[in-house]
Structure formats: C-alpha cells, structure tokens
Amino acid sequence: MQMRREQVLPALLGFIALLLPTAAFAAIAVPHGNGPAMLTEPTRYAAWLTVAPIVLPIIGSALTLAFRHKIAWQANIAFGAMFLATVSAVFLNIVVLSHGPLLLAAGNWLPPFGIIIAVDVLGALLVLVTCLVGFIGLSYARCDVDHEGASFGFYTFYCLLIAGVCGSFATGDIFNLYVWFEVFLVSSFGMIVFGGERIQMDGAVKYGVLNLIATTIFLIAVGALYGFTGTLNMADIRHVLAETEGAPVVTVGALFVLAFAMKAAAFPLHFWLPASYHTPRIVVGALFAGLLTKVGIYSLMRVMIMLFGDKGTMFLPLIGWVGVATAVLAALGALAQTNLRRLAAFLVISGVGVMMIGIGLDTAEGLTGAIVYAVHSILVMTALFLVIGVVERLTGDADLTIGSNVYARYGLAAGLFLIFGLAVSGLPPFSGFWPKLMLVQASLAGSGALALAGAVGVILSGLLTTIAIGRAWVLVFLRPRDGSENGHVAVGAPRAMAAPLVALAILVVALGLLPTIVIAPAQSGAAGLLDPTVYLQRVQDME
Amino acid sequence: MSTLIFRTVAPYLSALMILFSVFVLLRGHNEPGGGFIGGLIAASAIAIYGIAYGVETVRRAMYIHPNSLAGFGLLIGALSGVAAIFAGEPLFTGLWWIPVVGGVEIPLSTVMTFDIGVYLVVVGSLSSIALTLEETD
Amino acid sequence: METIFSIIVGLFFAASIYLMLSPQLVRILLGVSIFGNAVNLMIFTAGRLTEAVPPVLSAAGDHAPQPPVTPTSPAPDAIADQAAAAGDAAVHAAHTAGDAAGAVASAISQSNADMLATANPLPQALILTAIVISFSIFAFLLVLTFRAYQSLDTDSVDSMRLAEPTPRVPPLGY
Numbered sequence: 001m002q003m004r005r006e007q008v009l010p011a012l013l014g015f016i017a018l019l020l021p022t023a024a025f026a027a028i029a030v031p032h033g034n035g036p037a038m039l040t041e042p043t044r045y046a047a048w049l050t051v052a053p054i055v056l057p058i059i060g061s062a063l064t065l066a067f068r069h070k071i072a073w074q075a076n077i078a079f080g081a082m083f084l085a086t087v088s089a090v091f092l093n094i095v096v097l098s099h100g101p102l103l104l105a106a107g108n109w110l111p112p113f114g115i116i117i118a119v120d121v122l123g124a125l126l127v128l129v130t131c132l133v134g135f136i137g138l139s140y141a142r143c144d145v146d147h148e149g150a151s152f153g154f155y156t157f158y159c160l161l162i163a164g165v166c167g168s169f170a171t172g173d174i175f176n177l178y179v180w181f182e183v184f185l186v187s188s189f190g191m192i193v194f195g196g197e198r199i200q201m202d203g204a205v206k207y208g209v210l211n212l213i214a215t216t217i218f219l220i221a222v223g224a225l226y227g228f229t230g231t232l233n234m235a236d237i238r239h240v241l242a243e244t245e246g247a248p249v250v251t252v253g254a255l256f257v258l259a260f261a262m263k264a265a266a267f268p269l270h271f272w273l274p275a276s277y278h279t280p281r282i283v284v285g286a287l288f289a290g291l292l293t294k295v296g297i298y299s300l301m302r303v304m305i306m307l308f309g310d311k312g313t314m315f316l317p318l319i320g321w322v323g324v325a326t327a328v329l330a331a332l333g334a335l336a337q338t339n340l341r342r343l344a345a346f347l348v349i350s351g352v353g354v355m356m357i358g359i360g361l362d363t364a365e366g367l368t369g370a371i372v373y374a375v376h377s378i379l380v381m382t383a384l385f386l387v388i389g390v391v392e393r394l395t396g397d398a399d400l401t402i403g404s405n406v407y408a409r410y411g412l413a414a415g416l417f418l419i420f421g422l423a424v425s426g427l428p429p430f431s432g433f434w435p436k437l438m439l440v441q442a443s444l445a446g447s448g449a450l451a452l453a454g455a456v457g458v459i460l461s462g463l464l465t466t467i468a469i470g471r472a473w474v475l476v477f478l479r480p481r482d483g484s485e486n487g488h489v490a491v492g493a494p495r496a497m498a499a500p501l502v503a504l505a506i507l508v509v510a511l512g513l514l515p516t517i518v519i520a521p522a523q524s525g526a527a528g529l530l531d532p533t534v535y536l537q538r539v540q541d542m543e
Numbered sequence: 544m545s546t547l548i549f550r551t552v553a554p555y556l557s558a559l560m561i562l563f564s565v566f567v568l569l570r571g572h573n574e575p576g577g578g579f580i581g582g583l584i585a586a587s588a589i590a591i592y593g594i595a596y597g598v599e600t601v602r603r604a605m606y607i608h609p610n611s612l613a614g615f616g617l618l619i620g621a622l623s624g625v626a627a628i629f630a631g632e633p634l635f636t637g638l639w640w641i642p643v644v645g646g647v648e649i650p651l652s653t654v655m656t657f658d659i660g661v662y663l664v665v666v667g668s669l670s671s672i673a674l675t676l677e678e679t680d
Numbered sequence: 681m682e683t684i685f686s687i688i689v690g691l692f693f694a695a696s697i698y699l700m701l702s703p704q705l706v707r708i709l710l711g712v713s714i715f716g717n718a719v720n721l722m723i724f725t726a727g728r729l730t731e732a733v734p735p736v737l738s739a740a741g742d743h744a745p746q747p748p749v750t751p752t753s754p755a756p757d758a759i760a761d762q763a764a765a766a767g768d769a770a771v772h773a774a775h776t777a778g779d780a781a782g783a784v785a786s787a788i789s790q791s792n793a794d795m796l797a798t799a800n801p802l803p804q805a806l807i808l809t810a811i812v813i814s815f816s817i818f819a820f821l822l823v824l825t826f827r828a829y830q831s832l833d834t835d836s837v838d839s840m841r842l843a844e845p846t847p848r849v850p851p852l853g854y
Contacts, residue, residue, distance in 0.1 A: 045628070045631075047633060048628060048633075048634070051634050055621060055624070055625060055634070058617070058621050059618065059621050059622070059625075061617070062614050062615075062617035062618035062620075062621055063614070063618060064614070065610055065611065065613060065614025065617065066611050066614030066615045066617075066618055067611070067614070068608065068610055068611055068614065069608070069611070104633050104634060105633050106633060106634050106635045107633065107634070107635040107636050107637065108632055108633055108636045117634075153610070156614075175806060175809075179809065179813070182813045182817070185817070186813075186816065186817060186820070189817070189820050189824075193824065193827075196827075198831045198832060198842060199842045199843050201824070201827055201828035201831050201832060202828065202832060202840050202841075202842040202843040203843040204824055204828070205705065205821075205824060205825060205828050205837075205840065206837075206840075206843070208817075208820070208821050208824060209708055209709075209712060209821065212712055212814075212817055212821065213700070213712065213715065216712075216715055216716055216719055216814075219719050219723075219810060220719050220722060222723075222806075223719060223722050223723035223726050223803075223806070224722070224726060226723070226726060226727065226802070226803070226806070227723075227725075227726025227727070228726075232802075274844070275843050275844050276843065278843070279843050336847070337847070338847050338848060338849075338850050400850040401848050401849075401850045401851075475850055475851065479851075579812075672819070
C-alpha cells in the first residue's frame with residue numbers, strides 16, 4: 001500500500017490526537033477526588049479552555065463557509081479546527097480533573113444574570129469524546145465526501161454540529177442549552193438532506209418535524225421554569241428549586257423528561273430515529289448515532305439529577321422503567337430488521353434504554369455506569385455506522401436478505417464489524433462490558449421491582465443484541481452472494497478509510513482493557529451531579 | 544416586474560437602502576437599530592435589485608458570493624468575541640478603543656465589530672435565500 | 681390579564697396539536713408554527729405582564745409607572761469617562777448591570793406593586809431568540825416539505841414509506 005503525501009499529515013495528526021487523551025487520562029486518573037479542600041484556583045486563561053472546543057469548530061465552520069470556492073481547503077480547515085478542538089478538550093479535561101469545575105462568564109456578565117459556560121468533570125469528559133469522535137469521523141469524511149459535497153457546505157455543517165454538541169455539554173445556563181440544541185439541530189438538518197436522494201427527503205421530514213417539536217417542548221419547560229423561579233442559571237435554579245414545592249415543579253419536571261426522552265429517542269417517543277438515521281450519508285448517520293441521542297441523555301442527567309435535586313427523584317422511577325422498556329423492545333426491534341443500517345439504528349435506541357436504567361436507579365453507581373456507557377456508546381455507535389458504510393461501499397448492499405460474503409472477500413471490514421458489534425452487545429474484551437457490568441451490579445445492589453427489572457433489562461438487551469449481531473454476521477458476512485441484487489453498485493473503499501475505523505477499534509479495545517481511564521472521571525462526574533457543592537460554590541464565588 | 548419605472552428607480556433605491564442599512568447598523572450602539580435589522584434592510588435592497596435586473600446581475604454586482612459573506616460575518620463575530628483574550632477578559636467582553644480624530648471622539652469597540660459580523664451574516668444568508676428563490680421563478 | 685393570556689395560550693396549543701395530528705404535511709407545519717407561537721406567548725406571560733412600563737428602574741427608586749422614554753445618546757463626558765477607564769469599563773458596566781438586574785429580581789420577589797413598576801426585559805430577549813430560531817427552522821422545513829413533495833409525489837405522511845419499507849424476510853436458515 002502506497003501512502004500518498006497528503007495522507008501523511010492527517011495520519012500523523014490523528015496519531016497525536018489519539019495519544020494525547022490516553023496520556024492525559026493516564027496522568028490524571030490517579031490524583032482526583034480529593035475533595036473541595038484540595039481545589040486550587042486555575043489561572044485566568046484556563047477558563048478559555050471551556051469555550052475552545054466550541055469556538056474553534058465555529059471558526060472552522062466560518063472559514064469553510066467564507067472560502068467556499070476553495071474546495072481543496074475545506075477538509076483541511078475543518079481538520080485543523082477539529083484537531084485544535086480535540087487538543088484543547090484534552091487540556092480542558094486535565095484542568096477540570098485537577099481543579100474542579102471551570103467557569104467562564106461570557107462578556108463578563110456575572111451569574112446569575114449573565115450566561116456562564118460551566119464545565120464540570122462530566123461535561124469535560126463528554127466534550128473530549130465528542131471532539132475525538134468528530135475528529136475521527138472527519139478523517140472518514142475526507143474519503144467519503146467528494147468535491148461536489150464539499151462545495152455544498154458539508155464541512156461547515158459538520159463543524160457547526162460539533163460546536164453545538166460541545167456547547168450543550170459545556171453550558172451552565174438552561175436557555176443557552178436550548179440555543180445549543182437548536183444550533184446542532186439546524187446543522188443536523190443541513191447534514192441529513194446532504195446528497196438530496198429521495199429517501200433522504202422522507203427521513204428528513206420525519207426527523208425535522210419531530211425534533212423541532214421536541215426542542216419546542218424543551219422551550220416550554222424552560223419558559224415555565226423561568227416563570228416560577230425567575231432565573232435561568234443552572235446553579236441558581238438548583239437553589240430555587242430546593243425551596244419550591246408543589247405542582248409547578250412536577251409539571252416542569254414532566255415536560256423536561258418528555259423533551260429529553262424524545263431527543264434521546266426513548267421507547268414511546270423513539271419513532272423518528274429508525275425512520276431517519278439510516279437515510280443520510282453514512283458519516284452523517286454515524287455522527288448522529290454517536291452524538292445526538294447522548295445529548296438528550298446528558299440533559300436528562302443534568303436537569304433531572306443536578307438541577308432538580310431531591311425533587312427529581314420522583315421522576316427517576318419513570319425514567320428507569322422507560323429505560324427497561326426501551327432497552328428490551330429496541331433490541332427486539334433490531335432483531336426484526338433486515339437492513340444493517342436500520343439494525344444499527346435500533347441498537348442506538350437500545351443503548352439509550354440502558355443509560356436510562358442507570359439514571360433511574362438513583363444511585364452513584366448507576367449514574368457512573370450510565371456515564372461510562374454514554375462514552376462507550378458515542379465511540380462504538382459511530383464506529384458501527386462507519387463500518388457498515390465501508391461494507392456498503394465494498395459490496396453495494398448491507399442487507400440481511402442479500403448475502404455478501406464479506407468475510408471471505410474483505411476480512412478487515414468483517415472483523416471490525418464483529419468487534420464493534422460485540423462491543424455494543426457488551427461482551428468482555430471490549431468497552432461495552434464494563435458499563436453493563438456496573439449497571440447490573442448497581443441494579444442488584446438496590447431493592448425493589450425496578451432494580452430487578454433494570455438488571456434483567458440490561459442483560460436481556462445484551463443477549464438480544466448479541467443475537468441480532470450474530471444473525472447479521474451470519475447472513476451478511478458469511479453467506480455467499482445468492483445473485484439477488486438491489487441495484488446498488490459497489491464503489492470500493494479507499495485504503496485510507498480503514499485508518500479511522502482501526503483507530504476507533506483501538507479505542508474500543510483499550511477501554512475494554514483499561515476501563516479505569518473512563519470509570520475514574522465518570523465516578524467523579526456522577527458525584528458532581530449528585531452533590532454539586534463545588535460547582536455551586538464556584539458559581540457563588542463568581543457572583 | 545421589470546417595468547421602466549421600477550428599473551430606473553431600483554439602483555437608486557437599492558443604494559439608498561444599503562446606505563441606510565449601514566446607518567442603522569452603526570446607530571444600533573446606543574439607539575434602536577443594530578446588525579440584525581441593518582442586515583435585513585440590506586438584504587431587501589439586494590432582493591429589490593435582483594427583481595429589477597435579474598439574479599445574474601446582482602451576483603456580478605456583489606463580487607462575493609452571499610454564502611461567503613455570511614461566512615466572513617460569522618468569522619468576524621467569532622473573532623471579536625475571542626479578541627477579549629488579549630485583554631485577559633472572558634469571551635465576548637467588550638473592548639473599547641476611542642481615538643480622537645480632529646477633536647471628535649470616535650468610540651470603536653469589539654461590540655461594534657460583532658454587530659458588523661451579525662450584519663454580514665444576515666445580509667449573506669438572507670440574500671442567498673432571496674436570490675435562490677428569485678432564480679427558480 | 682394573565683388569565684386571558686393563559687386561555688389564549690391554551691387555545692393556541694389545542695389548535696396546533698389538532699393540526700399536527702393531521703396526516704397532511706402542510707397542516708403539520710402550520711401546527712408546528714402555531715406551536716412555536718404558543719410557546720412564545722407562554723414565555724411572555726410567564727415573565728409577568730405589565731402595561732406601558734419600561735424595563736428600567738428609575739435611579740430614585742420611584743416605582744410609579746413611567747411612560748417609555750426615548751433613550752438619548754450618552755453625553756460626551758460620559759464617553760470620556762469610559763475612555764479613561766478603558767480597561768475597567770466592561771467590568772464596571774457588568775457590575776452596575778448586575779446590580780440593576782438584582783434590583784429587578786428583588787423587585788419581582790417583593791410585592792405586586794413593585795412588580796408592576798418595571799417590565800421584565802428577559803422574556804422579550806428569550807422570545808426574540810426563540811422567534812429567530814423557529815423562523816429559520818420553519819423556513820427550512822417549508823423548503824424541505826416542498827422538496828419532499830416534489831420528489832415523493834405526496835404530502836401525506838401515511839404514504840411516505842420510502843424510508844420505512846415493508847421488510848422482506850431474510851433466509852431463515854444459513
């Protein structure tokens with residue numbers, strides 16, 4: 001295999017970007033959680049790290065839009081922006097893990113009246129994984145998106161989507177969270193119609209309308225919350241809600257659960273996801289599958305646990321039961337699919353259910369498991385979609401009704417699919433095992449019907465997922481082609497496409513072998529959600 | 544739509560509207576106005592010119608593609624937010640520079656450059672939409 | 681006043697949900713549009729309703745309702761002050777604004793009379809943001825619906841099954 005000159009730099013950058021987080025986690029996994037007393041004041045400029053993963057992709061998207069006629073620059077600009085964002089996310093994690101939550105008051109308008117960007121351990125962890133996946137997905141997109149695609153602004157929307165997701169993880173203001181929701185919603189609209197095929201129109205209409213309704217419900221909740229608390233700052237809301245009783249709290253809480261469950265595609269509200277995620281370009285689908293539902297889960301954690309505090313516990317059983325239903329029913333749905341992309345879409349939903357079980361358990365262990373699962377899910381769902389895209393490029397179809405004999409012809413792609421599939425199922429050497437183990441342990445430690453159902457749900461969904469993956473493996477990857485064709489042409493996959501997939505596979509295996517590099521920050525993040533004293537203190541100090 | 548009267552008036556009207564949009568943009572600092580509304584006025588000026596003379600003429604007259612204009616606007620907006628780092632202040636803190644030209648103080652600030660960015664984004668995106676719609680007619 | 685507005689908001693929501701349940705895409709979009717407007721009106725109502733009152737507290741602490749005043753440009757010496765304190769200007773402005781906002785907040789919590797003295801500026805800012813966002817997304821959805829109608833030849837969601845076809849049965853054995 002001959003390495004082309006322009007591939008060297010991205011490969012090198014990719015290597016560095018993969019090394020950095022590993023090094024960062026290795027350096028910080030040990031000395032954390034020493035309590036507020038050990039916290040020292042970070043420097044003034046460190047606060048800029050909170051906005052760097054948001055601002056850099058925005059600048060990247062502005063540059064790609066401004067120089068839209070320079071097709072050759074597009075991918076490089078996006079690549080540079082995402083690389084810098086990933087590096088700054090690494091440093092953000094280092095600072096947050098050693099110094100505690102990092103705050104920045106935009107425009108020096110102090111809380112509770114101005115908008116603050118507040119990154120705690122959970123936010124920093126998710127920002128890092130988002131940037132990493134964005135960076136890896138971009139190196140896949142370089143091979144997948146042609147010049148015509150670049151001139152339609154693919155990279156502009158790509159960067160904006162990452163900025164929106166990072167912004168959601170980083171903000172400390174509930175209305176600002178809504179704005180970031182809309183930022184990544186608008187860019188996801190731009191990306192889902194990218195290519196303009198008939199099937200995409202169908203998927204995009206359903207995706208667009210239902211997601212708009214979900215964010216509008218979120219806005220209703222924010223408006224009602226503002227109506228009786230008079231504040232939008234998250235820390236301030238927690239103070240006010242702790243002293244508020246009665247119907248408004250229940251109403252607003254129910255609205256938040258409804259909105260975020262719809263964004264996360266939880267069981268009765270999931271119908272938009274399998275109708276749309278398989279229609280766009282595979283990079284787009286992969287990014288959506290990895291990131292967008294997790295923003296819903298993150299918001300659910302942030303709002304129902306940190307903001308609502310004690311008042312949120314009344315909703316947690318609901319979230320848990322919905323999670324059980326989602327995990328099991330979506331895995332059954334995956335079993336019923338014949339299209340690999342749609343199968344993967346149902347697996348995304350099943351993962352959402354598993355995370356919701358973790359939230360519903362109402363224990364630090366359950367929450368930690370949910371956070372670790374979120375990190376695992378972001379990586380592995382992106383990877384699963386990307387590898388399905390490669391299979392489609394190689395054979396023309398990825399459908400269970402058409403045998404493709406991928407294993408004999410393209411061993412690497414088949415092997416990668418198996419790795420990611422088994423990681424989704426939660427089998428041992430891969431990243432999915434540990435969060436599922438933690439969730440089952442946390443469930444069994446509890447008492448009551450929900451605890452039992454949670455454990456059964458996690459294990460059953462894992463079993464069903466394994467069967468679905470095994471079935472897909474046998475029917476698509478092992479079975480020889482039986483002559484029936486869908487009319488799609490195999491376009492072939494350039495060698496460079498393997499690099500991002502192998503990188504993701506290394507991450508998935510690494511997280512399976514060294515789970516503490518994520519579990520340690522996740523524990524700290526869960527503790528920060530359940531008892532945000534330091535966070536609140538930091539915001540108080542700022543006022 | 545392209546009657547003689549309209550075609551005669553359109554260039555003057557467009558020029559006047561763009562001038563007025565800049566006035567509204569700069570006025571926005573202390574009085575009603577600003578980048579958003581100024582951008583709307585400028586975009587309607589471009590749309591009027593396009594109705595009178597056709598989309599091709601407008602695209603030639605604009606030199607820069609509307610989407611690029613929006614991109615530069617976003618860039619200016621983002622950079623004027625980032626500029627605060629050089630003063631050691633948080634993101635989007637306004638920085639002021641008030642030179643005296645011939646005895647008159649001219650307050651310049653990153654707030655204004657941000658507003659200019661907003662102006663360009665609105666002009667770019669809305670005129671892009673307007674021109675696309677006019678093209679399909 | 682709040683009662684009337686609440687009823688109107690309820691009517692808006694009812695109408696929008698009725699429209700969104702229809703299978704025609706255009707009706708759904710109209711429903712979504714009314715839904716957005718209902719939310720804006722709701723935020724506006726939630727931020728307390730006041731009549732002809734500026735969202736500014738007078739310096740003397742006089743809480744009597746005042747007619748809106750046209751803001752005037754700052755005096756030259758005010759600008760000179762700003763020039764003198766170029767570095768601290770923003771911080772200072774932030775503090776004073778924070779105090780003013782604190783005064784607004786405490787005014788809201790104190791009593792009804794105080795509440796009437798100032799209009800709440802925040803809901804208007806929120807609504808403005810929400811309007812701009814929902815306007816742009818609505819424009820996008822309109823174009824998308826039009827394109828979908830062109831390429832799928834239908835505006836009924838019941839017959840839009842391209843992305844969700846009836847599944848074929850894969851081989852039951854290997």
